[in-house]
Amino acid sequence: MILTVDVGNTRIKAAVFEGDTHLESFVFDKIELEKKIKKILEKFETITYLVISSVGDVEKQSFLAFENQVKVHFVSHEDAFPFVNNYGTPKTLGIDRMVLAAGATLLYPNQNRLVIDAGTCITYDFIDENNVYQGGAIAPGFRLRYESLHQFTAKLPLLTLQSPESYVGKSTSESIHSGVVNGLVYEIEGFIDEYKAGCSKIIIILTGGDADFLAKRLKNTIFANSNFLLESLNQTFQYKIKND
Numbered sequence: 187m188i189l190t191v192d193v194g195n196t197r198i199k200a201a202v203f204e205g206d207t208h209l210e211s212f213v214f215d216k217i218e219l220e221k222k223i224k225k226i227l228e229k230f231e232t233i234t235y236l237v238i239s240s241v242g243d244v245e246k247q248s249f250l251a252f253e254n255q256v257k258v259h260f261v262s263h264e265d266a267f268p269f270v271n272n273y274g275t276p277k278t279l280g281i282d283r284m285v286l287a288a289g290a291t292l293l294y295p296n297q298n299r300l301v302i303d304a305g306t307c308i309t310y311d312f313i314d315e316n317n318v319y320q321g322g323a324i325a326p327g328f329r330l331r332y333e334s335l336h337q338f339t340a341k342l343p344l345l346t347l348q349s350p351e352s353y354v355g356k357s358t359s360e361s362i363h364s365g366v367v368n369g370l371v372y373e374i375e376g377f378i379d380e381y382k383a384g385c386s387k388i389i390i391i392l393t394g395g396d397a398d399f400l401a402k403r404l405k406n407t408i409f410a411n412s413n414f415l416l417e418s419l420n421q422t423f424q425y426k427i428k429n430d
């Protein structure tokens with residue numbers, strides 16, 4: 187049994203797997219990390235591995251504290267990955283993006299794949315039909331957009347995510363919601379159209395904390411799975427074990 191943990195820039199997600207079976211998921215903040223992991227390990231006594239993908243600023247020691255109970259593995263650029271990496275700066279490619287690309291490669295073999303992860307940032311990752319990771323894009327996510335409008339202006343209030351009534355905002359609040367939500371939806375649609383124009387067939391996977399909110403608002407029918415990173419982490423680790 188494996189406990190996978192994804193440390194993002196907003197929050198921590200974790201899931202327990204037995205082989206390919208996803209048993210339970212958890213979401214928590216950085217300050218609760220050790221307490222939550224301890225509880226999960228108590229609940230699932232047969233967990234043997236703790237597998238971590240981290241792009242956030244959590245101390246490794248918080249995980250190493252469990253080394254007397256389980257084997258601890260931090261996914262790194264040195265691990266075996268099932269794709270050829272054609273990124274110009276492979277060492278700076280986010281480990282979460284590597285894991286998403288690995289999951290897409292293993293779960294949807296030999297086809298063009300675009301993974302869109304809507305979290306703190308919106309990341310786009312393209313793996314072509316020859317299993318070559320080609321790159322993608324990084325853009326601000328919802329919260330970063332709302333916060334930057336407030337932070338870098340004198341007059342704009344800080345709002346939280348809300349569906350706009352229309353693309354024509356009739357007040358300051360409506361204008362902000364339209365700009366942030368419709369803007370991001372149009373941006374994602376634009377990228378999808380661009381990728382679709384560039385390849386005959388492509389599978390698109392949408393994940394991250396805002397995947398469900400976005401999926402409802404996108405014209406394109408795409409596969410939304412908010413657990414895709416954790417499932418990919420499980421697949422990536424199994425691949426590493428077989429290929430080391």
Ligand SMILES: Nc1ncnc2c1ncn2[C@@H]1O[C@H](COP(=O)(O)OP(=O)(O)O)[C@@H](O)[C@H]1O
Binds near residue numbers: 305328395
């Ligand atoms: N309970 C929640 N707490 C915080 N963010 C949430 C929650 N539910 C949904 N979200 C949305 O998910 C986003 C974070 O997504 P996530 O994929 O967890 O980010 P990251 O991997 O960068 O930490 C937030 O910006 C927010 O819009």
Ligand SMILES: CC(C)(COP(=O)(O)O)[C@@H](O)C(=O)NCCC(=O)O
Binds near residue numbers: 241282309
């Ligand atoms: C782009 C990211 C900040 C996304 O983080 P997230 O939204 O998942 O918290 C992360 O993948 C990262 O730190 N990347 C390094 C730069 C790169 O991928 O090229």
Ligand SMILES: [K+]
Binds near residue numbers: 303307309394
């Ligand atoms: K992301």
